[in-house]
Amino acid sequence: MTAPVNPLRDPQDRRLPRIAGPSGLVLFGVTGDLSRKKVMPAIYDLANRGLLPPGFSLIGFARRGWAEQDFAQIVHDSVREHARTEFREEVWHQLSEGFRFVPGDFDDDAAFDQLRRTMDELDAVRGTGGNFAFYLAIPPSFFGAVAGQLKKHALAQPGTDSWRRVVVEKPFGHDLVSARELNAILDQVFAPEAIFRIDHYLGKETVQNILAMRFANNLFEPIWNSNYVDHVQITMAEDIGIGGRAGYYDGVGAARDVIQNHLLQLMALVAIEEPTSFAADSLRVEKLKILRSVARPSRLDQTTARGQYAAGWAGGVHVPGFLEEEGISGSSTTETFAAVRLDIQTRRWAGVPFYLRTGKRLGRRVTEVAVVFKKAPYQPFGATSTEELTENALVVRVQPDEGMTIRFGAKVPGTAMEIRDVNMDFAYGGTFTEASPEAYERLILDVLLGDPPLFPQHEEVELSWRILDPIIEHWARKGSPESYPAGSWGPESAVRMLARDGRTWRRP
Numbered sequence: 309m310t311a312p313v314n315p316l317r318d319p320q321d322r323r324l325p326r327i328a329g330p331s332g333l334v335l336f337g338v339t340g341d342l343s344r345k346k347v348m349p350a351i352y353d354l355a356n357r358g359l360l361p362p363g364f365s366l367i368g369f370a371r372r373g374w375a376e377q378d379f380a381q382i383v384h385d386s387v388r389e390h391a392r393t394e395f396r397e398e399v400w401h402q403l404s405e406g407f408r409f410v411p412g413d414f415d416d417d418a419a420f421d422q423l424r425r426t427m428d429e430l431d432a433v434r435g436t437g438g439n440f441a442f443y444l445a446i447p448p449s450f451f452g453a454v455a456g457q458l459k460k461h462a463l464a465q466p467g468t469d470s471w472r473r474v475v476v477e478k479p480f481g482h483d484l485v486s487a488r489e490l491n492a493i494l495d496q497v498f499a500p501e502a503i504f505r506i507d508h509y510l511g512k513e514t515v516q517n518i519l520a521m522r523f524a525n526n527l528f529e530p531i532w533n534s535n536y537v538d539h540v541q542i543t544m545a546e547d548i549g550i551g552g553r554a555g556y557y558d559g560v561g562a563a564r565d566v567i568q569n570h571l572l573q574l575m576a577l578v579a580i581e582e583p584t585s586f587a588a589d590s591l592r593v594e595k596l597k598i599l600r601s602v603a604r605p606s607r608l609d610q611t612t613a614r615g616q617y618a619a620g621w622a623g624g625v626h627v628p629g630f631l632e633e634e635g636i637s638g639s640s641t642t643e644t645f646a647a648v649r650l651d652i653q654t655r656r657w658a659g660v661p662f663y664l665r666t667g668k669r670l671g672r673r674v675t676e677v678a679v680v681f682k683k684a685p686y687q688p689f690g691a692t693s694t695e696e697l698t699e700n701a702l703v704v705r706v707q708p709d710e711g712m713t714i715r716f717g718a719k720v721p722g723t724a725m726e727i728r729d730v731n732m733d734f735a736y737g738g739t740f741t742e743a744s745p746e747a748y749e750r751l752i753l754d755v756l757l758g759d760p761p762l763f764p765q766h767e768e769v770e771l772s773w774r775i776l777d778p779i780i781e782h783w784a785r786k787g788s789p790e791s792y793p794a795g796s797w798g799p800e801s802a803v804r805m806l807a808r809d810g811r812t813w814r815r816p
């Protein structure tokens with residue numbers, strides 16, 4: 309007879325929180341925007357939820373000569389401003405005892421010696437056990453220099469019973485060539501399983517729910533193919549402009565910033581075959597198959613569109629165009645809107661276009677995946693009865709207002725047989741009492757646990773560039789992008805792109 313499972317002791321019980329073992333994080337670029345707004349608040353939220361080990365330690369590294377006192381105060385201020393969970397003095401007190409600051413430039417050998425001594429000290433007084441993750445929240449041009457220093461100072465080398473990991477932020481290169489170079493640099497210093505590339509979209513609850521919806525249910529999978537699906541639209545729209553990020557954004561643009569990583573990863577999750585498990589390797593194998601099956605885009609003037617926002621209205625305020633933004637050259641050809649049609653050549657998806665679009669200064673901030681179904685082959689109603697009926701659609705609302713909507717036809721009450729679209733909604737907020745953790749909480753915890761399924765591996769990154777490079781090169785030959793007014797839904801060429809296929813973009 310098998311022993312009854314005790315949910316409190318069974319290590320397989322997924323309801324139990326996963327708590328990181330003894331460890332610390334070295335945060336390069338600790339004074340930067342990402343660290344203050346996302347990484348440090350997420351670390352506090354994890355501590356507040358009891359998911360970090362008691363001796364967890366954080367070493368900040370940057371050029372500014374902050375004394376340790378100032379460092380703790382600055383982290384404190386970031387946490388108070390940006391953390392998701394309530395501020396608790398006792399949690400803060402325990403966490404901040406493990407904070408250290410190492411001032412230095414990336415080419416300063418003495419600073420890396422100091423870093424090593426600090427790590428040793430934390431091992432001794434906080435019990436971090438030699439387990440450290442190096443988080444590179446720094447401009448990508450410095451990834452190579454920091455990786456080189458970690459190697460030179462023997463900081464990347466794990467001990468027999470300890471681990472060393474590295475976390476890199478997007479962008480993972482600028483094109484296929486630079487992505488390969490970056491991967492080669494990281495591969496020289498860290499083992500592939502020790503490299504965690506952050507695509508924070510994959511840490512979002514709703515994105516993971518795509519997998520739950522598809523593979524935990526029997527309802528959707530039978531219709532998840534070209535027999536029933538007409539096309540898929542994946543949108544990430546922002547209502548804001550470039551804000552203070554001109555230096556980063558100019559020369560990068562919407563396709564590199566969003567499509568290469570977030571939207572191609574979302575597309576892969578919508579399109580993959582069922583993995584044998586959710587272990588990193590199984591999931592990766594399926595994602596790679598999809599990325600490899602994307603047809604090289606052709607007729608690029610018809611299957612892609614790009615735009616640049618001009619002055620217009622956002623939230624009732626008149627806003628400047630991209631070329632008038634501070635720090636942007638008046639002759640910049642960087643696109644702030646990009647749309648592409650991709651075709652996945654597999655039995656499941658042949659003939660089902662995936663339309664991906666993203667842009668800044670669009671009508672609304674929204675990210676969604678819309679699976680639009682073919683119309684019923686025959687409708688035994690009069691023509692006027694179904695005038696207001698469009699295609700059935702299943703929409704995964706990634707943000708904001710996370711949830712899912714199914715659009716289908718229903719009879720309008722009355723004596724006539726009139727059929728109209730209605731929506732059936734599932735909202736996370738209304739169904740679960742627990743608020744969704746921030747993507748960074750989930751991803752940082754996964755780094756400390758060494759759990760990599762939600763981190764793209766280097767081959768996925770390279771395949772994504774292989775899809776995008778010809779499109780970006782084509783655009784570069786065409787000169788300036790078409791302009792669109794701020795607050796609209798993008799350039800006319802994007803509308804025409806879908807109209808040519810007999811379809812229209814959704815207005816989320």
Ligand SMILES: NC(=O)c1ccc[n+]([C@@H]2O[C@H](COP(=O)([O-])OP(=O)(O)OC[C@H]3O[C@@H](n4cnc5c(N)ncnc54)[C@H](OP(=O)(O)O)[C@@H]3O)[C@@H](O)[C@H]2O)c1
Binds near residue numbers: 338341371372446447
């Ligand atoms: N900000 C975001 O929302 C966001 C979103 C997604 C991805 N990312 C990625 O995250 C990374 C960081 O972005 P960020 O916006 O936080 O950049 P940032 O605000 O410009 O911060 C850069 C950090 O790097 C440090 N740094 C720069 N040069 C250095 C040097 N030579 N030696 C030592 N430290 C140096 C700076 O410290 P000091 O100036 O104090 O020395 C600062 O802490 C980038 O890869 C970016 O693409 C950012």
